Amino acid sequence: MKIMVIKIGSSVLLTQRNKLDEFRLAHIAGQIIALKEKGVGVILVISGAVACGAKFVGFSLNSSELRRVAAGIGQVYLISVIQEIFSKKNLQIAQLLLVKDSLAPGVQKEKISELIKHYLQIGIVPIINENDVLELNGFGGNDFLAAELAMALRAEQLLMLSTMARSAYGVGGGESKQEVLRILNKEKVHATIVDGKLENIILKSLTPASFDKNGDIC
Numbered sequence: 001m002k003i004m005v006i007k008i009g010s011s012v013l014l015t016q017r018n019k020l021d022e023f024r025l026a027h028i029a030g031q032i033i034a035l036k037e038k039g040v041g042v043i044l045v046i047s048g049a050v051a052c053g054a055k056f057v058g059f060s061l062n063s064s065e066l067r068r069v070a071a072g073i074g075q076v077y078l079i080s081v082i083q084e085i086f087s088k089k090n091l092q093i094a095q096l097l098l099v100k101d102s103l104a105p106g107v108q109k110e111k112i113s114e115l116i117k118h119y120l121q122i123g124i125v126p127i128i129n130e131n132d133v134l135e136l137n138g139f140g141g142n143d144f145l146a147a148e149l150a151m152a153l154r155a156e157q158l159l160m161l162s163t164m165a166r167s168a169y170g171v172g173g174g175e176s177k178q179e180v181l182r183i184l185n186k187e188k189v190h191a192t193i194v195d196g197k198l199e200n201i202i203l204k205s206l207t208p209a210s211f212d213k214n215g216d217i218c
Contacts, residue, residue, distance in 0.1 A: 041120030161196025
C-alpha cells in the first residue's frame with residue numbers, strides 16, 4: 001500500500017471566525033475516498049485545535065497554559081466535526097495525539113508505526129496531531145510532526161495544504177514548511193506545499209511515483 005501524509009493547515013480549514021469550514025472538509029473527504037479506492041492509504045495531520053478552543057477560555061496569546069487549555073477543548077470540537085462529516089461519506093477515522101517522545105527511536109515508535117499501518121490496512125483514516133495539552137508544540141508544530149510521520153512510515157509523499165499564513169494561535173507558516181522540505185529532501189521523501197483551497201488539489205498533486213504507466217493511481 002502506498003502512503004500519503006496530508007497536513008492541513010488551520011488557514012485552510014478555519015473561517016475568519018475560527019469555525020471549521022465544513023464544505024472544505026467534505027471536499028477533502030471526497031478526495032480521500034478517491035485515493036482509498038485506488039489503494040492509497042491517507043494519514044491526516046490537522047492543525048487548528050488551539051484556535052478552535054480559544055473562544056471558550058480567557059485567551060491570551062502569551063500564555064502557554066491557556067493555549068494548552070484551549071487545545072483540549074478545541075481538539076474535541078475538531079474531531080467531532082470531522083467525524084460527523086466523514087461518517088456521512090462512510091469514512092471512519094481514528095485519532096492519535098502524540099508527544100515528541102512518541103516518535104523517538106525505539107520500541108514506542110515502532111508500535112505507533114505498526115498501529116497506523118494497521119488502521120490503513122483496514123480502511124481507517126488516522127488523524128494525528130500534537131498533544132498540545134500535555135506538551136505544547138512538542139514537535140515544533142504539526143508541519144514537523146507530519147514530516148516525522150512521513151519518514152517513520154516511509155510515505156511516498158507528504159502534501160502540505162496551506163495558504164502559507166501563520167496562525168496567530170500557534171506555530172507554522174511558510175518558514176517551517178520550507179524547513180520541512182529541506183529535511184525531507186535529504187531523506188528522499190517527496191514533499192509538496194500547495195494551496196489547500198484549490199479544487200481537487202490533493203488529487204492534482206500526486207507525485208509521478210503514485211501513478212502507473214496508464215496514469216492511474218497505483
